[in-house]
Amino acid sequence: MRWNVLSAAALMATATIHARAAPASIAGRGDNGFDDLYGFxxxxxxxxxxxxxxxYNTNRDSMPVCDLSxxxxxxxxxxxxxxPAGQNxxxxxxxxxxxxxTCSESSSSVGPSPIGALATLFDASCLAANFPDLLTTTIKVVLNYQGPNLPSTLPPANVAMLGxxxxxxxxxxxFAFDSAPPGRGGMAVTRKIKQMTAPAGSVPGQGNKGFGAVPWLYLQTIAGTTNNYMSVYRVNTMGGSPPTNCKGISGVFTIQYAAAYFIFSEG
Structure with missing residues (x-):
């Protein structure tokens, strides 16, 4: 991540702060006021x-570089x-x-069954390397975006689509890295090895409301994987958990979520 990215974000922040001081005729509109107009x-x-x-804390003469180590x-x-040793x-x-x-029937005595997930991946590698707190906060922000259509460059951190x-x-x-730079794509086909409950205080869903954050995972790759991908960790999960039972629900349904994925390869 380079200085100009942070500078652009700061300018956006300044614009937001100035907009916050909107005239009372706008700011006093409650749910139809500034927050809705600007997505604040x-x-x-x-x-x-x-x-x-x-x-403020960055040395202009020694700007951060994208060092994944x-x-x-x-x-x-x-x-x-x-x-695992030897993975990078x-x-x-x-x-x-x-x-x-999916719910087989609308009943409080039946629980939802998981049938997978569908997500767009964005390359936040440099953000994680230099500013892990910004990575976490970016996930909070993007959880509240309305899907399924997302831009190829994801604001507010302006990270590019990866796959x-x-x-x-x-x-x-x-995990299909079909938008990665040439020679850095490929696919990780995985199986779950272990999971842990998302830490206390994890964001439960959009608008900080929902049924909880899905578990953190450790996945290993299996046959079908290319480019020596070996492990995937799902962490920093927000949202995604279903209700405890199927009362009032029948058939397939979806729950919005966001998370960070750490992808490792061999060698």
């Missing part, structure tokens, strides 16, 4: 505040297996999409 949120305010702090899994991920971080991706479920996440069947997560 507590998460976005937190993001811009962090950007401003990083700009500096990117680390969150400390709370200690409940998952450690990264290739990407940190923000995933934004839906966790998908897509989907399931080849109900139990096989796939």
């Amino acid at each position: 949120s507590d998460a976005l305010a937190e993001y811009y505040s962090l950007v401003s702090r990083h700009i 500096k990117a680390e899994l969150p400390s709370q991920a200690s409940g998952l297996p450690a990264v 971080l290739v990407y940190v991706a923000i995933g934004r999409g839906t966790q998908n479920y 897509h996440h989907y399931f080849s069947n109900n139990t096989t997560p796939v």
Whole structure:
């Protein structure tokens, strides 16, 4: 990540702060006032505040570079297996999409069954390497975006699309890096090895309302994988969990979620 990215974000923050001081005739419109007009949120305010702090603390003569060796899994991920020896971080991706479920019948005695997920992946590697707090806050912001159509460059951090996440069947997560730079694409076909409950305080869903954050995961690659991808960690999850039962629900339904994915390869 370069200085000009942070500077642009700071300018956006300044514009937002100025807009916050809108005339009473606009600001006093309640739900139809500034917040709706500009998409302002507590998460976005937190993001811009962090950007401003990083700009203030950054040495202009020694600007940050994208060194993935500096990117680390969150400390709370200690409940998952450690990264296997010999594996190196290739990407940190923000995933934004839906966790998908089905209810066999509308009944409080039946629980939803998971049937995979569908998400767009964005390359947040440099953000994770230099500003992990901004990575987390960006995930909070993008959770509240309305899908399914997302821009190829995801605001507010302006990270580029990396690929897509989907399931080849109900139990096989796939990560297709179809928007990666030439020679850095490929596909990770995985299976779940271990999961842990999302840490206390995780964002439960859009608007900070919902049924909870989906678990953190450790996935290993299986046959069909290319480019030596070996492991995937899903962390920093927000939203995605279903209700505890199927009362009032029948058939397939989706729950919005966002998360960070740390992707490792061999060698």
